[in-house]
Amino acid sequence: MTDRRGAGTSCGGQKPVNKILWQALTFFFLFATVSLLSLPQAAQAQSYTINSFEVEGNRRIETSTIIARSGIEPGQTVTAGQLNDAFQRLLDSGVFETVDLTPRGSTLVIKVQEYPTINQISIEGNKRLKDELLLNAVSSQPRRVFTPQVAEADADMIAEIYLAQGRVAATVIPRIIRRSDNRVDLVFEISEGTTIEVERVSFVGNRAYSDRRLRRVLETKQANFLRTFLRGDTFIADRIEFDKQVIRDFYLSRGYVDFRVNSANVEFTRERDAFFLVMNVTEGQKFSFGKITTVSEIPGVDAAEYQAALKIKPGVTYSPSLVENSIARQERLGIRQGVDFLRVEPRVTRNARDLTLDVEFVLTKGPRIFVERIDIEGNTTTLDRVIRRQFDTVEGDPFNPREIRQAAERIRALGYFAVADVEPREGSTPSQVIVDVDVEEQPTGSLSLGGSYSISDGFGIAIGLSESNFLGRGQTVGVTISTAQDSEEYSLNFTEPYLLGRKLRFDLGLGLASTDSSFASYNTERVFFNPQLSYAIGELSSLRVRYAWENSEMKQQDNEANGAVIASEIDQGERTTSSLGVSYVYDSRLGGLNPNAGVLFEVGLDAAGLGGDNKFYKTSARGIAQTRVLSEEVVLRASLEMGAMHWTGNDFSRTLDRFVLGPNKFRGFEPAGLGPRDLSNGQDDAIGGNYYWVARLESDFPLGLPEELGLRGGVFYDFGNLYNIDDVNTSGANIVGADGSIRHVLGVAVLWETPFGPLRFNFSQALKKEDFDKEQNFDLTIQARF
Template sequence: MTDGRGAGTSCGCDAAKVHMLWRVAAVFSFVFATVFLVLPLPADAQTYTFNSVRVEGNQRIETATIVARTGIERGKPVSAGQVNDAYQRLLDSGVFETVELTPKGDTLVISVTEYPTINRISFEGNRRVKDEVLQDAIGSQSRKVFTPEQAEKDANTVAEIYSAQGRVSATVVPRIIRRSDNRVDLVFEISEGTTIEIERVSFVGNRAYSDRRLRQVLATKQANLLRTFLRSDTFIADRIEFDKQVLRDFYLSRGYVDFRVNSANVEFTRERDAFYLVMNVTEGQQFSFGKITTVSEIPGVDPAAYQKALKIKPGVTYSPSLVENSIARMERLGLKQGVDFLRVEPRIKRNNRDLTLDVEFALTKGPRIFVERIDIEGNTTTLDRVIRRQFNSVEGDPFNPREIRQSAERIRALGFFATADVETREGSSPSQVIIDVDVEEQPTGSLSLGGSYSVSDGFGVAIGLQETNFLGRGQTLGLTLSTAQDSEQYVVNFSEPYLLGRKLRFDLGTGLSTQNSSFASYDVKRVFFNPALTFDTGELSSVQFRYSWQDSEMEARDDEVNGAVISSEIAQGKLTTSLFGVKYTYDSRLGGLNPNSGILFSVGVDAAGLGGDNEFIKTSGRVIAQTKVLNEEVTLRATLEAGALSWSGNNFSRTIDRFILGPNTFRGFEPAGIGPRDLSNGQDDAIGGNYYWVTRLEAEFPLGLPEELGLRGGVFYDVGNLWDLSDVNTAGANVVGADGSVRHVVGLSFLWTTGFGPLQFNFSKALKKEDFDKEQSFDLTIQARF
């Protein structure tokens, strides 16, 4: 029994196990079958053959154009990848907003949604920049296809225009207004924002020059009180790059050959309403010229003649501009001697021990390259010859890169063009170059209007017209009309800088004027005709030959009494003066060896008597010397002026012929406040003198005030004399001061740089004067620039 029960139990367990195994196997079989059915079976790449193509949704684009763009040919097999490429080509065309390609049997259906066309473009919110300027800058145009990408690009372009004006917070949002026929109006919504100013400009690493002096060099200025008129304190990124370059030029021209700008960091202030500009610089040591030599590597060319042409000497502070000027001078000498393709190579040897640079000018033969032609574009008004005459080279001449660069600077200096680009490219052969000149013209005319009013004389109008590029010929034509009672003028001025195609300046002034004298009771009427010719005699000098014809008359005012001298001069009536003159000028302010010093010297002689009623010789001269000291922050200036009149006619000279000194010549006195006077008939008439001399000594310096105020101080000392009345009718006159006496004046000046120009306030005190002099302790003038 026991074995039977045990055996039966064992059999039941085995059956259960077998049954379980069958169930597991069934489950695995089901899962395997399911997975097998779901997984794709390997298949060949799908291909299509389209016998027709149907395009849907196109309105402007021709169906044939769209089909051709796909690159799919009817009746030929195409793969799925080729269909996808066709889709991509249509989308990349930039004219469809959506593209869909659907195979339907042997037909390919292309469904497209075209981008709309731009009906019109408008700008909203712009007050600082005109619509025309913005329209010319963007790529989107009316009647062209609108694309969001181009609209975003245009918005960035408009924002950059505002950023260039210092409005870095300006935002531009393009929006569209849908119209009928799949058209849209494109609107740029502009928020101009405010200009971000430069609150402080500072320097790190400068030892030779103070922050104040270096700030004078930069075009970027600190915020000032006159920013309504001056925008140079606005942050403009491109201007910072320009400032880095002018700072390099400033140091290099003063011998700091190792100077570099390490960084120019611009940071927001804590309030984030302004910027700080910090320029980190390394000055290095200052170098001077050492030995200056010239060698020739061209057979038959004597270097001694070129050495004599040099102006720089050992010991002069090194400046790259002086080296460039020397090279240009040598190359011009080579042209005169017939040495073609002359190249002057400056070979510089550095002497760190004594801080000098030895310069050896090597005369070498340059490549044989000729100027094939000069192409000029962009000049719609200016004649080609006005631009061409700025080149010393013409077609067929040897090519000189340095001369071309100088010609480009002369073109820009004309002031006729907003931009002037001069570039070279290879011509019809490697030995020829073509010079391309691309200019953009700008307005060259100006109009000035003024007016005056007095109770006795009423209103007066002053109109000034000037065109500096008359008829595109590079000539200057000016017209001045003034109907003021005390100074009525009708004057025409004309200037031709290249008479007969040569560098010979012709000037002509003609007109008539009536002027009331402010220091005696008479009026002066003049009719004049003044032509002049001026030409250069050297790099720094020029000579002017001039002729003047003048019909002048002194007239008494109604019911007013004059002294005996003035009365006798009025009695002479109308007199004609015909004179020839010559004037020599030497000016080293720009082209001299020292950028901080310069001399201006001029002397002129006028001789009257070849026709007319008056005979005399009148000579005048002026010398001005200026230098900057104490890190160039203090300016010292000395001026000497003198004049002499030698009368030789049968008549007497008049007050209007003699010298009269005003505040611009001798400070501390009223106009005609010093010199001989006629006290007869109860009058106090200034009658001028035949001889004068004046010496002015000045110093200008910073006051320690915030630089943004634009205020500087100065002191001056003037000394001079005006005397002699030879050939003057003094019968019955009570004349004082004819023998002359030296006057001395000291004073204090305040120089204020404003948006209206540099103003100079002079407070003076006469240390020595005559009782009859007319002192003036204060005057305001436009600051004279040396």
């Protein structure tokens, strides 16, 4: 019994456990069922059949246009994704500010809000730049639809213009002012900020040339106290890239073929009100030309003739421009000899041991390609022939890429065009090319106001009006009015650079002038007419043929007595000179083999007597040699100038016809302060001389001052003579210095490069002179244009 009760007790204890288990299982299944029921069901792909449209909110855009832009056709079944695509197409059209698409049964309701129309555009906050300049740069226009994207792009463009002016902190915010009829006024609010100057320009890695010398090459300048007038020290990012190229060209032209600019770093100063520009460069070694040879791969072409056409010699500093010049010389020789499609290929061999570069010019045949035509576009004023004459190539000639590049450079050098692109492209056949010339004209007229000062004439102003592309013909016409305390001149100048379609320059000058000098006991009046023809006879030489007609008169000054010579010359009254002259000029200072040295030589002869009252022969000559030494910091210059006049008339010559020296030829003396003089009648009149010569030795150099001041020092030594008064009416005169004597002058100078123009202060002392000479210890020359 006991056991059964125990067992019964055991069975009775399991009933609650099973009940709890069943309850737990029941709860779990209920929870799982509810959870599954609460999960989102898979979305059924919803579609709409569109049979009709309703468009709301449109005022300018036609309903049919909006429906067409949605891309949905009546009767089409579309999904939600296709509706979204239609929404995006309408929004991307750029004419709607908001778009809403709502299907209502079989009708698609399109609700739009159009962008407003621009009523007017204005600029606010600009002081440095004019409205016209900024408005021409924006794409938004009145009576067009306003879009925020275009307005933001216009604001960025205006900010770029300010950045190009060095105003890095300039900000531009486009704002709109709502008007009636869905119109807006678009306003660009500008905060110009201040220009950021370049406080310091320095170099790292340069050894051959100092920072001072390299800074003179760059377009970017250091800040200076004259920055109100000189903006070269304003930071402009694009200018840095240009500076990297010009500094590279500077070194390459001086034989540093491995030169490179490693970096050009621009950093803010600590005060963040200026920039430091640091250029890191690697100069490499300086190379010279080694062996210069020419070989021909064209049958029948003699390489020796082309070798003789070269000007460069071994030992000359290597320069890519000299190689290009040599190639051009040989190609021109090929044209003269009738060798078509001649190509000259330079092959350079490096000799690292002796730092030379051997250059072998290889004459080869290029591809047989002809110039089909030259197309010129963009010139509205300039005549086609003005552009075409810059080409040595015409239609039908063999195509020479080098000549086309040189023609492009000549077109740009005219100064008539803001943009001049010259590009060849394939013509109607593979063996022909068409040369496209695309230009954009710019204003070529100018009005200039200048100021000057000299010891001889005092202070003066000059007003000039000129047009360098007169009537689009490439001619220059100018009118100049120059007045000073002691002189006046009114002149008209005309230049035709291609007379009769040839490379023959014609210059014409005519005008009238008068002087009332305090350094002479007489006044002068003259009318002149001077035509001249010039043409090149060599790469560095030219010939000038001129005619000069002049009517001149010496007049007595008020209340001034005269010596016997001047009195007799005044009594001659008006006299006319008609002369024919010729000059030969050779100048290698810019186009020679050495970029640091060059010479100028000029000799001329004028013969008067082709009608008129005066008859004489007058010869003149001058030579100038210049070089740079000590890393091109110091300039050395030597010059010799001379002249002689032989009078052949029956009467007497005048002081106006003879040579009279002023400070521009011989420093240290007043105008007409040395040479023969007439002391009769208690006067001291300079009467000039028939012969003169003057030698000048000078140098200018840095003073060690900050370069931004623009100050340099100089020393000079002048010596020379003015003598001979044959054919002068000396009756009753008391002449001194007729035989002349050599004068010597030593001096120092301060040269100041200012934004207004160069100033030169000369301080001199005559080491040897005559008692009757008029010494001048200080001379200031100013020539400014503003």
